[in-house]
Amino acid sequence: MSVGTMSRKEDLWLACKPKTCCYVATVIPTGRDVWRISRTLQAPPWTFLRYFESPEPRRDAFALDGSDRRFRLALAKQPSRRKKTPPPCIFLMRTNGGHHRCSLGDLRPASCRSFPSEVTQGGVLCLNPIGCTCHEWNLSDVDVAQERALVETRQQDGAEYAAIVARWNVRVAAASDDARFDLPAYCAFLLGAYDALAAGAPLEPSRE
Amino acid sequence: MSDAPTTPCGTCGICCRSYVVPVNGYDIWLISTRERLNPEEFIVAYPLPKKNAESFHLSKDGFNCALALAKKGEFAIERDCTFLVQLGGGHARCGIYEHRPGACRTYPMTLFRNAVIQRKDSRCPPNAWSEEAKRWPSWRVSLKRMDMTFDVYHEVVARWNARVDQSPEGTTYPLTTYLNYLMNVYDRLGQLDAQLGEEALARVRENWAALPEHGDLSDESVNHDQYPWVTYLSAAREIIDEFYPDVASQVSIALLRATANQGTDPPRHLIPDDVWEAAGAKG
Numbered sequence: 001m002s003v004g005t006m007s008r009k010e011d012l013w014l015a016c017k018p019k020t021c022c023y024v025a026t027v028i029p030t031g032r033d034v035w036r037i038s039r040t041l042q043a044p045p046w047t048f049l050r051y052f053e054s055p056e057p058r059r060d061a062f063a064l065d066g067s068d069r070r071f072r073l074a075l076a077k078q079p080s081r082r083k084k085t086p087p088p089c090i091f092l093m094r095t096n097g098g099h100h101r102c103s104l105g106d107l108r109p110a111s112c113r114s115f116p117s118e119v120t121q122g123g124v125l126c127l128n129p130i131g132c133t134c135h136e137w138n139l140s141d142v143d144v145a146q147e148r149a150l151v152e153t154r155q156q157d158g159a160e161y162a163a164i165v166a167r168w169n170v171r172v173a174a175a176s177d178d179a180r181f182d183l184p185a186y187c188a189f190l191l192g193a194y195d196a197l198a199a200g201a202p203l204e205p206s207r208e
Numbered sequence: 209m210s211d212a213p214t215t216p217c218g219t220c221g222i223c224c225r226s227y228v229v230p231v232n233g234y235d236i237w238l239i240s241t242r243e244r245l246n247p248e249e250f251i252v253a254y255p256l257p258k259k260n261a262e263s264f265h266l267s268k269d270g271f272n273c274a275l276a277l278a279k280k281g282e283f284a285i286e287r288d289c290t291f292l293v294q295l296g297g298g299h300a301r302c303g304i305y306e307h308r309p310g311a312c313r314t315y316p317m318t319l320f321r322n323a324v325i326q327r328k329d330s331r332c333p334p335n336a337w338s339e340e341a342k343r344w345p346s347w348r349v350s351l352k353r354m355d356m357t358f359d360v361y362h363e364v365v366a367r368w369n370a371r372v373d374q375s376p377e378g379t380t381y382p383l384t385t386y387l388n389y390l391m392n393v394y395d396r397l398g399q400l401d402a403q404l405g406e407e408a409l410a411r412v413r414e415n416w417a418a419l420p421e422h423g424d425l426s427d428e429s430v431n432h433d434q435y436p437w438v439t440y441l442s443a444a445r446e447i448i449d450e451f452y453p454d455v456a457s458q459v460s461i462a463l464l465r466a467t468a469n470q471g472t473d474p475p476r477h478l479i480p481d482d483v484w485e486a487a488g489a490k491g
Contacts, residue, residue: 103303
C-alpha cells in the first residue's frame with residue numbers, strides 16, 4: 001500500500017494543473033510508443049492516432065502508396081468546442097475542478113517523458129519551449145543522469161523506428177503501382193514488427 | 209509489457225457509465241497519492257436512504273452519506289466516470305486503470321459461497337467472460353482485498369461518526385475535514401502495510417474474515433496463526449484509535465460481522481437464478 005518515491009520532475013509534472021503542453025503540442029510517437037500503448041491498453045492504434053502529411057522528408061515518415069507523399073503519426077486530439085484553445089491530447093483527463101492528468105502515466109510516449117529536455121553537445125539542457133505555462137524549467141528540477149537516459153531512450157527508439165519505417169516503405173514501393181494502404185494496415189505492420197522484436201527477432205537494417 | 213491475461217474489458221467502458229462506483233478510504237488514498245489529486249477533485253458524497261457500515265455524517269442529525277467516484281459534469285448514474293477516457297471509434301478506457309477502485313477491479317464478479325461468480329446485474333456483452341476467464345485467480349485476490357479494505361473502512365467510519373456524535377450541538381463539519389481524516393488514517397495504515405510486506409499481507413487477505421467453525425477465537429484449541437487477519441485488524445484499529453483521542457474505542461464492526469455472518473452471501477439481486485437454485489439457497 002506504500003507509495004513509491006517520485007522524482008522532483010514527476011512531482012512537478014503531476015502537480016501541474018493546466019497541462020498546457022498537452023493542449024499545445026502535437027505529440028509524435030515512435031513505433032515503440034504505439035506498440036507499448038496499444039498492447040497494454042488492448043486498444044487498436046487507430047483509436048488513439050492520427051496521421052498527417054509531412055512537408056519535408058523525415059526518417060519517421062511513411063508512405064501509403066507509390067507516390068512521393070510521406071506521412072507521420074501523431075497522438076490524436078479530443079474534440080474541442082473552444083476555438084481559441086488547441087484541442088487537448090486524447091489521453092488527457094480533466095476533473096470537474098479543472099485539474100488535468102495524463103491517463104497514460106508511465107505508458108506515455110518517450111517524447112512526453114523526456115519533455116522539456118534535450119542533450120546538446122554532450123550536455124543535458126532543460127528548454128523552456130512554448131506550451132509550458134506552469135513552470136520555468138531548469139536543471140535543478142531534474143535528475144540530470146535520469147534525464148539524459150530519458151532523452152537517449154527517445155533517440156534510440158527514434159532510430160529503431162526509422163529502420164522499421166524504412167522496411168515498410170520498401171514494401172510499399174514494391175507493391176503494384178495502384179496499391180494503396182491505409183492507417184490500420186500500417187499500424188498492423190508496426191505491431192507485428194515490434195512483437196517480433198519483443199520475441200527476440202533482430203532489427204533488420206534499412207534497405208530504402 | 210504486462211503479462212496480465214487479456215480481458216474483454218479492454219476498451220469497452222459500458223460499466224463506467226452504468227453505475228455509481230462506491231469507494232472506500234483506501235481507494236481514495238491510493239488514487240490521491242498516485243495521481244497527486246485532491247480527493248475533492250474526483251469524489252462526491254451522496255445521501256443514502258438508510259444508515260449502513262460505510263455511511264458517515266457531517267453533523268449529528270445530518271444525512272447518512274457515502275462516497276463515490278465523480279462523474280463528468282453533474283453527478284448522475286448514466287454519465288461517464290470522471291476518469292473515463294474516450295478514444296476513437298467508440299472505444300473508451302479507464303484513465304487510472306492501475307489505481308482503479310476495488311469495485312472496478314472486481315467487476316463483474318462477486319463471491320458467493322466462496323466461489324467466484326459473475327454478477328447477475330453485470331452489463332458486460334453476452335459471453336464476454338469465458339468460463340476460463342471466470343477462474344482467473346486474480347478475481348479472488350481482488351475480491352478478498354476489497355472485502356478487507358471495506359471492513360477496515362467501516363472501522364474508520366465508525367470512529368468518525370462517534371466523533372461527530374460527541375461534538376457540541378450544532379457542529380457541522382465540511383466534507384474536506386472528513387476527507388483529510390481519511391487521508392491521514394490511510395497514510396498511517398499504508399505504513400503498517402509497508403512494514404508487513406506483500407507476502408504477509410497476502411496471507412491476511414486470503415483468509416480475511418475467516419473464523420473457526422464454532423466462531424470462537426478465544427477457544428484455546430484454536431491456532432491463531434491461521435487467522436492473521438485478526439492480528440492485522442487489531443493493529444489497524446490501534447492506528448485508527450490514535451485519531452480523536454477523546455473518542456472511546458468503538459466496537460469492531462468487522463469482527464462482529466465475521467462472527468455473526470459467517471458465509472454471508474452478496475445481495476440476492478447479484479446472484480444469477482441458476483446459481484442460487486443450485487446452491488439450494490432460500491429467500
